[in-house]
Amino acid sequence: MTTNTPKPEVLHYTAFSSTPDGGNPAGVVLDATGLGDDEMLAIAAGLGYSESAFLTAPPEGLGGRAYGIRYFSPRAEVPFCGHATVATAVALAERTGPGELVFATRAGTVPVEVTEVDGALRATLTSVEPRVEEIAAADLTEALAALGWPPADLDPDFPPRIAFAGARHLVLAAATRARLADLAYDFARLEALMHRLDLTTVQLVWRESADVFHVRNPFPVGGVVEDPATGAAAAAFGAYARELGLVPADAVLTLYQGADLGRPGELTVTLRAGDPRVRVGGAGTRIG
Template identity: 80%
Template sequence: MSSHTAAEVLRYTAFSADPAGGNPAGVVLDASRLDDAAMLAVAADLGYSETAFLTAPDGRGGYTVRYFSPKAEVPFCGHATVAAAVALAERDGPGALVFATPAGTVPVTVVREGGELRATLTSVEPHSEDIAAGDLTEALAALDWPAAGLDPALPARIAYAGARHLVLGAVSRERLADLSYDFARLEAFMHRLDLTTVQLVWRESATVFHVRDPFPVGGVVEDPATGAAAAAFGAYARELGLVPQDAVLTLHQGADMGRPGTLTVELRPGDARIRVSGTGTRIG
């Protein structure tokens, strides 16, 4: 038996109050005795797209958090952040937390709304950048999308709010629903551009979007609810003037996988950082 069996692995879903919805994450509230190999082994054994590993260096509400997919460590993961915060709130009560992540400092607050716990994370400083024409062509080829499948109102860009995501706008809900891609080809493309997910977006209305996130670099075909990509998308939408400076956006994700979840993205004037919130609950 390897040493990682000593760690208690909790299972939570994020961005849904229903254990069958949202995005499942592993949570280890005390990972102080685990080395990198053990953390990767726990994440691979669990098989969820991400597991969060916490250590409490100061005993005063601050936590160091690392995130592992079944294949590799990632710098930041939104849904595992929400899952970990909800787990801490169930243990210690709602309140304010500070997570020191490889991407930077992420404050998280948890409140109780009725019978549900809702966590809000504040992203690191976001930014976005253009994607080269040749890279966009390769992304579309790997996804098996025609150029006509892109929504010209949502320009292709790489957006960052703790991790890098390629944002591509889908011309219709039907285009978004039809996800069948070349896993190895998209994985290689994403490694070359250091992308965590590709975020496919269809705009339903001024503030409502439907999103899907292929995640081959994490070893899974699709991520059911992606908080880091939601934060990056909020920054992207504001930077391009697609939404007001003080918008609250609703992102629906996971429905096509049978795991519906809802992510709330809040933009505040004069504050570059993006707030992403959602409910969470323990699984079984």
């Protein structure tokens, strides 16, 4: 006798936008109990979003509204994904109400606060403890060659670094908005370098003002050319900017991402003096 295993319900949400046509879409499976790695990867690949999130049973001791969570790009599992975390938190809040949530990720424990303002839900995650490291000169040369960026196109006030706040990202700052807008890179070459350095995305930034930045995120290791809005990279960038003294220890930064892809999004990065962790927040809404 054969039995048919029910297919999991896959929800579609976008993060860092209050409208379905903005921000970064993610697949959300609120009950991934019984799904194997191959099945979760197949769902993520079928959706084609940069990442999808799958909720599992939490480890013991995390308390009330706690969940295990795993993230898959169309090609592989990733340790942490900010936009899929925001999307999942909004999906849960629609069903159980706003409040505090806790997600157990491969990168560590990530608290999320969901609030409702004027009928709209907004989720703010608190990253794991970040770190920032230098990049070898040869690796930087290779990254710029893969991007097609001459070294003179970098902003000298923003030294290249690798930053981590749940996942590793190479931070490179463009000297002009035009340089940021002109993104046409060697997919295979950048992917090979990112695998070697264990990078999730490359965080390309341009500073508009003291606390406003425009960002883009090539994501070839995930099987997509560019991520429309990247919460993990935003957290890593916040840690980077604080450590290098580019922003105050207490700061609220606004990151605009996705406009060059036709999916505008807005990420809020909050830094608090005395707390190494970085908070990243934004709106979220269901698609369709």
